[in-house]
Amino acid sequence: MRPIIGITTFVLKQPQKSYTAVSSNYSISITKAGGIPLLLPMIHDAAVLEGYLRVIDGLLITGGDEGVNPQLYGENPVKELDCICPERDECECHLFAQAVEQELPILGVCRGMQLMNVAAGGSLYQDIFTQLEDSLGHLPKQMPVDELYHKITLASGSRIQNIFDADQLMVNSFHHQAVKKIADTFKATATSQDMIVEAIEHLHHPFAVGIQWHPEDLTARHAHFLKLFEAFVEAAAAR
Numbered sequence: 001m002r003p004i005i006g007i008t009t010f011v012l013k014q015p016q017k018s019y020t021a022v023s024s025n026y027s028i029s030i031t032k033a034g035g036i037p038l039l040l041p042m043i044h045d046a047a048v049l050e051g052y053l054r055v056i057d058g059l060l061i062t063g064g065d066e067g068v069n070p071q072l073y074g075e076n077p078v079k080e081l082d083c084i085c086p087e088r089d090e091c092e093c094h095l096f097a098q099a100v101e102q103e104l105p106i107l108g109v110c111r112g113m114q115l116m117n118v119a120a121g122g123s124l125y126q127d128i129f130t131q132l133e134d135s136l137g138h139l140p141k142q143m144p145v146d147e148l149y150h151k152i153t154l155a156s157g158s159r160i161q162n163i164f165d166a167d168q169l170m171v172n173s174f175h176h177q178a179v180k181k182i183a184d185t186f187k188a189t190a191t192s193q194d195m196i197v198e199a200i201e202h203l204h205h206p207f208a209v210g211i212q213w214h215p216e217d218l219t220a221r222h223a224h225f226l227k228l229f230e231a232f233v234e235a236a237a238a239r
Contacts, residue, residue, distance in 0.1 A: 003236035005035040006056035008092055008112070010064050010085065011042055022062050025145075025216040026109075030060070032219060033229035035236065042091050049094050058105040058236030061092055061112030063214060067177055068114050073123040080127035080176070093119040105207040105235040107228070110175055113210025117200060120183030128178050128196065136194045138173045145217040149173045152198040152213075158189035159209060160199050163231045164224065171198070171213035178212065186210075207235035 007030070012021035020041045027037035040052050053059075066085040070077050072093075077084065092112075096119045099106050108116040114124055128135045136150065143149060148170040154161040161167065169190075179197040182188055190199035190211070202208035209232070215225040 002034055002036045003057035003233055003239075004038050004055060005030045005058045005060055005233065005236060006038050006040045006052055006095075007060045008062050008095065009039050009042055010062075010066070010088055023216065025219070026060060026062055029216045029219045029226065029229045030233065032226055033233040035229075035233040040095070042088055044087060044091065046094065049091065050098070052095065053098050053102060053104065056104070057239055058107070058232060059095060059099045060232070061096060061106065061108040061115055063110030063112055063174075064088070066111070067126065068111065068118050068124060070124070070126055072118050073181075075123070075126070078126045078130070080130055089115065089118075096120075100202070100205055100208060103206055103239075105232060105239070106202075106205070106209070107207075107232045108210035109216065110212055110214055111177075113200060113212055114177055114179060116208070116210045117179050117183050117186060120185050122179060122183035122186065123181040125178045125180045127176050129176060132178070132194070132196075134194060135196065136192065138178070138192070138196065139176045140173065143172070143174075145172060145174070145214060146221045147172060148218075148222065150192060152190045152192050154199070155187075155189040158199075159201050159207075159231075160189050160211070160228075163227050171215075172218060173213055175212060207232065 030037040218225040
């Protein structure tokens, strides 16, 4: 049977109703990679979250427009931090912690990588453009999501280098927050030219990888990005 990959979601508020939502490109990429995508509604009930973890074989922590709450790493928000969702942080932190404990394969994308780092004890730049000197472009306003934007360097011998069989990649980019202090249980395995952390990997977990770009939006036009999802699904199938 294909492994079931749980995909975290957010609440999309509309005038009359609220919806459980996430980009369909996550589900499409997981399906192409051989997995069964299962959307996980944002529920604030530990018993329900534990139920999710009993059903899924891998956890995909998705990106989103909300920043990770800086209170989680002991800071107050800067004025450039437009929006946070503490309820989402709480839900995803719980899922991440339990997935680590159960050695469930984990993939974090953009905000998902940042959440993983914070949940493990790290911190973030709340706004790289005001807090990091000489930062380059990471949040192009008019770029299509499937367009390659800047280059990253992959650490020698890292899982992500082995997945892509490359030392450098061109990636898309849609973020203004980034990993600052790396949690003790993670290591940086990719960086951009301005030394923004573009990927992290857990030091002890069989497969817990975070990436700062959005590969789910690239798999249709740039097929080599499917390799990441295939490696993730393969790890989930091997449990």
